Amino acid sequence: MRLLRERKRKKRKDLSMKTSFVDTNVFLEVFARKGEKSDRCLDLLEGGKKIWTSSFVVAEIEWVLRAGYGLKREETVFYLKGLFSLSNLKVENRKTxxxxxxxxxxxKVDWVDCVNALLIKKKELKEIYSYDKHYDKFDWVVRREP
Incomplete structure (x- = not known):
């Protein structure tokens, strides 16, 4: 049993040494700016290095593109699809x-509400307490108000 734990620890350590986390601002440099800094960020994202990011970063990217830069939904979707197309990028909860x-x-449902609705479905929950009527559009969950 101890040997198995040591192997798992070594595997995690090897992964952490080979994989780097990428924060929101690196993606935004590529999506919204031009110049040398943006080029370096693009090289990182499209290079062979293994990179990882979280669902929180994806949510922040969507919010900044939409609310900060005023992009339309279609443009935001375009950039998020680009993010998910990176073969060297691992994303937490990628399928969801x-x-x-x-x-x-x-x-017309907000990004976070779409994610939450699918997490509700994945966890086989039947109801959500919310005042957000967007959840009424999803037939797998019943929205209740407290």
Missing amino acids: LLNALGLYENS
């Missing part, structure tokens, strides 16, 4: 986020 992107693209 990709499915949420489909909902987001084809509805």
Whole structure:
């Protein structure tokens, strides 16, 4: 048993030494700016280095593109699809986020609400307490107000 734990620890350590976390601002440099800094960020994202990011970063990217830069939903979807197309990028909850992107693209529901609706479905929950009527559009969950 101890040997198995040591192998798992070594595997995690090897992964952490080979993989780097990428924060929101690196993606935004590529999506919204031009210049040497943006080029370096693009080289990182499209290079062979293994990189990882979180669902929080994806949510922040969507918010900054939409609210900060005033991009339309279609443009935001374009950039998020680009993010998910990076073969060297691992994203936390990737499948759920990709499915949420489909909902987001084809509805007027906010990004985080799309993600939450799919997490509710994944966890086989039946109801949500919210005042947000967007959840009424999802047939797998009943929205209740406290």
